[in-house]
Amino acid sequence: MAAKLSQITAEARDSIFRGMGMLIPLSLLVFILYPFFRVFLSSLGVPGPFTLQYYSQVFFSPKVILVWNTLLVSVPSSLLATALGLLLALLVVRSGLPGRGFFNLFAIFNIISPPFVSALSFIMLFGRRGLITRDLLGLDVQLFGWESIVVLQAFGHASVAYLVIATLLSRMDRELENAARDLGASESRVFFSVTLPLLTPGLTAAFVLSFTLSLADFGTPLLVGGGFRVLASEAYLQVIGQYNMALAAALCVLLLLPCLAVFRLEKLILGERSFLSEAPVQAIGSRKKEVSSRGFHPLVTALLLFIALLFIMFSLSIFLTIVTGAFTNIWGYDYTLSLKHFEAIWGQGLKSVRNSITFALWVALCGPMVGIVTAYYLAGRRGSAARFLEFTAILPFVIPGPFLGISYVLSFHRPPLVLTGTALIIILLCIFRELPISFKAAQAVLRQVSENLAMASLDLGANHRQTFTRIFLPLTAPAYRVGMIHAFIHVMTTIGAIIFLITPRYKVATFEIFDATNRGSLGQGAAFALLLIVLTVAGLVILNLAWKIPSFRHRHKERLQKWNFTWKTSKKATTAPGR
Amino acid sequence: MFIKKWKKRKNGLIVLLLLTVMAAVMVSGCGGVAGPTENGVEEPGEETAERTAPGKPLQIYAAYGGLQEIMDAFTQDTGIPVEFISMSSGEVLSRMRAEKGRPLGDVWFGGGVDSFMVAAEEGLLEAYVSPESEYIEERFKDPDGYWTGVSIVLVTFVVNKELAEERGIPIPETWDDLLDERLQGEILMPNPGISGTAFTAMASILQRLGEEEGWDYLAMLDENIPYYAERGSEPPNKASLGEVMIGISPDGVNAKREGYPVEVVYPSDGTAWWHSPVAIIAGTPNLEAAKEFVDWTLTERGQEILAFNSPRPSTRPGAPIPDDVPSLETLNLVDYNFERAARERDAIVDKWQLNLAK
Numbered sequence: 001m002a003a004k005l006s007q008i009t010a011e012a013r014d015s016i017f018r019g020m021g022m023l024i025p026l027s028l029l030v031f032i033l034y035p036f037f038r039v040f041l042s043s044l045g046v047p048g049p050f051t052l053q054y055y056s057q058v059f060f061s062p063k064v065i066l067v068w069n070t071l072l073v074s075v076p077s078s079l080l081a082t083a084l085g086l087l088l089a090l091l092v093v094r095s096g097l098p099g100r101g102f103f104n105l106f107a108i109f110n111i112i113s114p115p116f117v118s119a120l121s122f123i124m125l126f127g128r129r130g131l132i133t134r135d136l137l138g139l140d141v142q143l144f145g146w147e148s149i150v151v152l153q154a155f156g157h158a159s160v161a162y163l164v165i166a167t168l169l170s171r172m173d174r175e176l177e178n179a180a181r182d183l184g185a186s187e188s189r190v191f192f193s194v195t196l197p198l199l200t201p202g203l204t205a206a207f208v209l210s211f212t213l214s215l216a217d218f219g220t221p222l223l224v225g226g227g228f229r230v231l232a233s234e235a236y237l238q239v240i241g242q243y244n245m246a247l248a249a250a251l252c253v254l255l256l257l258p259c260l261a262v263f264r265l266e267k268l269i270l271g272e273r274s275f276l277s278e279a280p281v282q283a284i285g286s287r288k289k290e291v292s293s294r295g296f297h298p299l300v301t302a303l304l305l306f307i308a309l310l311f312i313m314f315s316l317s318i319f320l321t322i323v324t325g326a327f328t329n330i331w332g333y334d335y336t337l338s339l340k341h342f343e344a345i346w347g348q349g350l351k352s353v354r355n356s357i358t359f360a361l362w363v364a365l366c367g368p369m370v371g372i373v374t375a376y377y378l379a380g381r382r383g384s385a386a387r388f389l390e391f392t393a394i395l396p397f398v399i400p401g402p403f404l405g406i407s408y409v410l411s412f413h414r415p416p417l418v419l420t421g422t423a424l425i426i427i428l429l430c431i432f433r434e435l436p437i438s439f440k441a442a443q444a445v446l447r448q449v450s451e452n453l454a455m456a457s458l459d460l461g462a463n464h465r466q467t468f469t470r471i472f473l474p475l476t477a478p479a480y481r482v483g484m485i486h487a488f489i490h491v492m493t494t495i496g497a498i499i500f501l502i503t504p505r506y507k508v509a510t511f512e513i514f515d516a517t518n519r520g521s522l523g524q525g526a527a528f529a530l531l532l533i534v535l536t537v538a539g540l541v542i543l544n545l546a547w548k549i550p551s552f553r554h555r556h557k558e559r560l561q562k563w564n565f566t567w568k569t570s571k572k573a574t575t576a577p578g579r
Numbered sequence: 580m581f582i583k584k585w586k587k588r589k590n591g592l593i594v595l596l597l598l599t600v601m602a603a604v605m606v607s608g609c610g611g612v613a614g615p616t617e618n619g620v621e622e623p624g625e626e627t628a629e630r631t632a633p634g635k636p637l638q639i640y641a642a643y644g645g646l647q648e649i650m651d652a653f654t655q656d657t658g659i660p661v662e663f664i665s666m667s668s669g670e671v672l673s674r675m676r677a678e679k680g681r682p683l684g685d686v687w688f689g690g691g692v693d694s695f696m697v698a699a700e701e702g703l704l705e706a707y708v709s710p711e712s713e714y715i716e717e718r719f720k721d722p723d724g725y726w727t728g729v730s731i732v733l734v735t736f737v738v739n740k741e742l743a744e745e746r747g748i749p750i751p752e753t754w755d756d757l758l759d760e761r762l763q764g765e766i767l768m769p770n771p772g773i774s775g776t777a778f779t780a781m782a783s784i785l786q787r788l789g790e791e792e793g794w795d796y797l798a799m800l801d802e803n804i805p806y807y808a809e810r811g812s813e814p815p816n817k818a819s820l821g822e823v824m825i826g827i828s829p830d831g832v833n834a835k836r837e838g839y840p841v842e843v844v845y846p847s848d849g850t851a852w853w854h855s856p857v858a859i860i861a862g863t864p865n866l867e868a869a870k871e872f873v874d875w876t877l878t879e880r881g882q883e884i885l886a887f888n889s890p891r892p893s894t895r896p897g898a899p900i901p902d903d904v905p906s907l908e909t910l911n912l913v914d915y916n917f918e919r920a921a922r923e924r925d926a927i928v929d930k931w932q933l934n935l936a937k
Binding site: 062123124127128129144221222223225226227228229233237239245329330331332333334347409410413414418420421502503504505507511515517518519520521522523 | 636638639640644647651662663664665669670673676677678681683684770773805806807808809810812813815816819820821822823830833834837838839840932936
């Protein structure tokens with residue numbers, strides 16, 4: 001009797017497990033594809049008669065310049081960011097100089113820096129009355145225009161590019177380079193014909209990333225653009241200034257085109273060539289006897305060092321400006337120490353900060369699960385339906401934030417699915433926005449190890465559910481971690497995607513920064529920004545603690561070793577493409 | 580929801596996950612503010628929609644300064660809890676349109692009167708004639724009771740005194756003074772297509788000087804404007820920080836209160852103005868509390884709180900105002916026709932876009 005009962009519950013559990021399998025494609029369709037189509041329809045005038053007027057309003061009016069403006073900013077800024085990221089990565093990974101950990105921390109720190117305030121700091125430092133441009137250099141410059149946007153974005157996104165490229169560079173199999181050297185190639189030849197081609201996936205990924213980030217960025221153009229308009233800022237202004245949702249939707253669709261284009265370009269460049277998908281497993285042996293780097297020419301090292309120093313100084317000065325602004329009396333004018341900005345934000349402001357943390361934790365903890373389960377669901381599935389679902393799962397990677405926000409408003413305000421005004425819609429949006437990271441990371445694990453393992457497990461009589469919980473889940477722990485960290489940082493610092501969804505109850509800290517700078521209370525904005533930075537760092541430390549619990553780590557390690565994989569292998573294999 | 584299913588597995592990862600999720604729940608639960616955050620976050624998957632209902636805090640969309648202080652005072656006076664979010668008038672209108680039939684906000688507080696007129700026309704507002712509104716001047720309220728003005732917004736020059744001194748340029752007193760060629764690149768004004776301030780200023784000039792002369796003036800003024808800002812907050816911010824000498828904005832007194840070296844000039848040849856109303860959003864489930872809020876903003880005490888926390892003249896004669904706010908009698912207000920301006924809005928913005936936009 002008891003045995004029968006347990007059999008029934010086991011069956012029930014299995015069917016629940018299979019039910020969850022149904023949920024994956026369903027949720028991808030509902031929360032990614034459906035909103036996507038709603039924006040598209042809305043830009044065509046639906047509801048109402050079909051019309052192309054919103055597109056013609058862009059193309060056959062002075063607004064057409066927006067398209068060029070957008071490219072004029074995004075292309076150079078992402079090229080610069082990628083180049084800067086590459087140089088920094090080369091310096092840190094290859095020059096053999098100490099302080100790599102420090103630099104990594106610094107780069108992450110730079111990513112955390114919240115929106116708007118960096119732009120304001122930039123003005124305070126380099127503006128007409130800027131501390132550096134006027135007081136230090138004695139210049140009288142007017143800092144308006146696209147050049148400022150490019151500089152700010154390039155420096156901001158260089159950190160992202162650096163992290164992507166550095167990860168790849170440090171994992172790269174150096175046998176090929178050594179072989180080239182042994183055959184008599186000069187260092188520069190080795191670099192240009194071996195190292196750089198091997199880095200192509202990282203470079204393109206970094207470029208695509210900074211390109212989409214730059215396209216979606218409406219804050220920087222608004223603050224330092226000096227009337228210079230791009231598609232993202234225009235879409236934002238169309239919604240807030242002219243209540244024109246349909247035109248905003250059309251602009252968003254236009255914004256998506258270049259994103260999809262670079263995404264496609266990346267695929268074309270990389271093609272089916274495999275750069276390292278199998279490398280980690282095979283390269284373990286060779287990695288151990290890694291030849292010590294001969295290093296760069298001293299002049300090159302000096303140049304790299306100079307650039308890195310410039311980068312560090314730029315970011316550090318921005319950060320110090322935020323600190324200064326938060327603790328002094330009047331932003332950019334009266335530098336008497338004061339705590340008044342923190343006192344001012346103590347009431348309602350703290351509620352927003354708490355909302356930020358709550359959302360970030362929910363997304364960081366639940367989000368990666370969705371990505372991992374999706375990867376599991378799609379693993380081993382072939383055919384166009386599966387390929388389409390996979391594309392859907394990585395689509396949020398290239399969707400600009402405001403597009404996603406508008407699409408959720410359009411999709412989930414009316415039945416059948418009424419979600420606007422809740423915290424849930426914000427969490428869901430962030431979960432699906434972060435999906436590609438944990439999905440990609442989990443997929444990487446799966447490609448390398450799990451197919452054989454899953455097969456073995458199934459052959460030995462375990463069912464799919466047991467295979468999933470006992471083999472797949474523990475293996476994807478590193479993917480979970482990567483997804484979690486990215487999600488936490490992004491939700492804490494995002495604004496573009498959720499600005500259209502927040503309500504009086506669910507205000508977030510980034511919104512408060514935006515609002516404070518709007519009101520002209522720049523000191524309060526800085527105080528919020530500083531609080532946000534501190535809390536994000538604290539949150540990251542706490543979330544990372546889980547991976548430091550010795551017993552857990554130990555058991556995990558043992559399990560992996562049983563299958564002849566080292567902890568390092570799976571960890572390295574799953575370091576995300578980053579975002 | 581997946582997590583529950585795995586609970587029985589004694590897998591380290593899952594136990595850990597559960598612990599962290601619980602920690603998250605605790606963080607969201609022990610927020611301190613009773614009520615709102617308690618049930619603030621639902622379990623993902625439990626697809627319920629929550630709405631404001633009687634007894635829940637009043638939800639306010641606001642385009643107003645000093646909100647925290649104003650709302651605290653209201654709650655203190657009436658015992659009604661309030662949650663608010665600041666948004667520009669355009670954004671409130673967009674939201675109300677998107678939310679028509681299922682509004683998420685109860686009250687719309689402050690902003691440009693033209694947006695309120697549009698909203699009333701579209702049936703987005705609830706008509707309510709407050710018992711207090713009899714004390715408000717006729718020209719500051721809607722005859723049908725859809726909205727009632729709570730304060731007067733004045734378009735001013737925010738002038739950086741230090742910069743003016745450095746350059747040896749006297750502080751301009753009139754719109755004509757702004758044409759001084761020494762002010763080239765020194766005047767910042769928002770884009771009238773985006774900013775109600777800029778549009779009202781331009782329409783006022785056109786009404787005051789007449790079409791032809793008005794456009795001539797705007798063309799000359801344009802010579803001194805380096806670019807048109809995309810946000811209303813940029814001109815006063817940049818003037819405060821000395822990036823430009825003059826910002827055209829209604830928020831000069833705020834910059835002065837922050838402590839920046841600015842002078843607020845009410846142009847003596849015609850100060851543009853509009854009234855900033857309060858209104859109830861149609862279909863609110865929280866009607867009684869919304870009415871109480873409207874009443875409160877129009878009482879003498881409410882008007883005083885408003886004027887002191889957001890420095891603007893009141894619409895209720897006799898309500899106390901702070902020293903740094905001028906009384907309406909001392910100003911030369913433009914005789915402004917709101918209906919005409921609304922009618923001509925598109926034409927004006929288009930013409931500006933064609934001839935003057937940069």
